[in-house]
Amino acid sequence: MRLTSLVWKELRERPSAMLTSGLTILLGVAAIVAIRHVTVHAEGEVSRQLATLGANILILPRDASLQDYYAADQSGKTLPEEHVSEVFFAGLTGVEKVSPKLSVPAKLSGQAVTLTGILPQSEFKTKVAWQSVSLFAPKKHDGCQRVKSAADEDQSPESLVKNRSIEQLQKSEVVIGADIAQRTGLKPGGKASLLGEMFSVLAVLPATGTVDDGRVFAHLHTVQRLAKTGEVVNAIEIVGCCEDAAGDLVPQLGKLLPGAKIVTISQVVQTQVGVNRLIGKTSWFVLAVLVTIGCATVAGAIAANVRERRREIGTLMALGATPRFVSRMFLLKALWLGLGCGTAGSLIGIGLALCLGPLWAGVAIQPLPGLSILAVVAASGLAIAAAYWPARQAAKLDPCVCFQEV
């Protein structure tokens, strides 16, 4: 028999005595690990979005509220479609692409989907050709060469995900999101019936983890006709050729379309970053509260344990236990409490983040082993620190308490 088995046997005999403090550690660690997982991944997601979306600008109805960039066109408010041509023919510097969107609810094979009307870029080109005045075509911005990438040259329908626009789309064709393809089993070349009309599936988009996965994209004018909305759109997305261009464009667009709301992607992302910062700050606050409560309950539990085992401690001392042995008995117990409940809490926290991250924050979560191990180590360290004082009190007990009856 060793010190460890002595501690283990006591712990096993009366686990309920340590239940509250163990539970506090477990829940505390679980909460922290879950929150940190979500914030870390949400931050990563925001910077990833910024990187892919680059210099985009949104033109929205003035009273539209905006939380999620990807769902900006789902507010139900509308703008006249002619804004699209106004923007395009204003010849603003740095405008790369203009893509209007109109979203209406629809059913596909009995499933609720968002039917989003878009204008293929080829139609702008024909418009430009028809006008045959290159004067109206957007001018190149000086800084634009820097950010041009291979993705921009990709003209396949799947590039819609990255480029926010599509080159070709016939009035009887649709492009479907990854989720919908999975749920309905539709493949490119298949037939889909939407709002009473048959479409052929041009392409299936790769999964993005955004609301785009649940959309069906069709030609804007087809959607307008089927939904009887008239010549309106919900949002116009402008792909600026670079960050600088986007910055310059906002005031110019504001002047051009005084009745609309114009926001840049970085503004949208800023609010999202703000939310993340808030979560970050809250999690530190939660951490402080949990650490305090955790330490207090551990200290309380160990102190109570010392109190009710006074005579036992005295007896062990009479049998030759040194004060150091006695204090180690309680510190070891606290260490195990921290390690055991911390590990369980960490695993639960990861599990929670994996389940709830996609639901709450819309981000896919990967377990972060470093963070999780750090949480366990911190929980163990804090448990020992909290047990230090009661353990010292135990070591200072007079061994003659062993003679006290009951």
Add this chain to the structure above:
Amino acid sequence: MFRLENVQKIYSRHGTAVTAFQCSSLSVATGAYVAILGPSGSGKTTLLSLLGGMLSPTQGRIWLGEQSVYDLSVEQRAKLRQEWLGFVFQTFNLVPYLTALENVQVPLCLAGEAAEVQRDKATAMLRRFGMEERLLHKPRELSVGQQQRVALARTLVSNPPVILADEPTGNLDPESRELVLNSLSECHHEGKTIVMVTHDPVAAERAERTVQLIAGELRDGGETTAMRSVA
């Protein structure tokens, strides 16, 4: 074995000072079997704690062999108890969550013995007390007499030269009492020094010398009739 010099223990609580024990001189020879008698509250347990290195005297010195006990550090006194002293308690003081075997192993564990040695010595000692069938029982699964046997096995397993017993027969039926007293006598015959505190005149008769404690003061009661008849 023990020598007390002008020892006094005073408890000061709530403004009143209680002299729990005082004596100008007392010696207990090596191999002696001394019974300490006295009414409740007369300072018997206090004396035993002082002898056991568990309670610093307010003044005076206590010698165990050549060593002044309270000149040692707390850790050193713990080691001293481990090597020299065995305690017998009125309420046995078994560790409730350990089995009989593990309880007997505790002193060996504290002395840093190997697990094998611990188990062998503890098993042998429990067998000596007829408890070989009950090695894996917890104290609450044992009768009062059986608990006292386990406690005795625990006291003797590390073979201490001195035994300090506080009311060892106080809670026992006549049969168990006999067993305890016989064990103590046996230890005495093996040459161990025994100091036993008791209310029980029958138990006191088994010692070779009695000391009366009255209101914290010692009065030598001389040799017991048992010893006189032996002598």
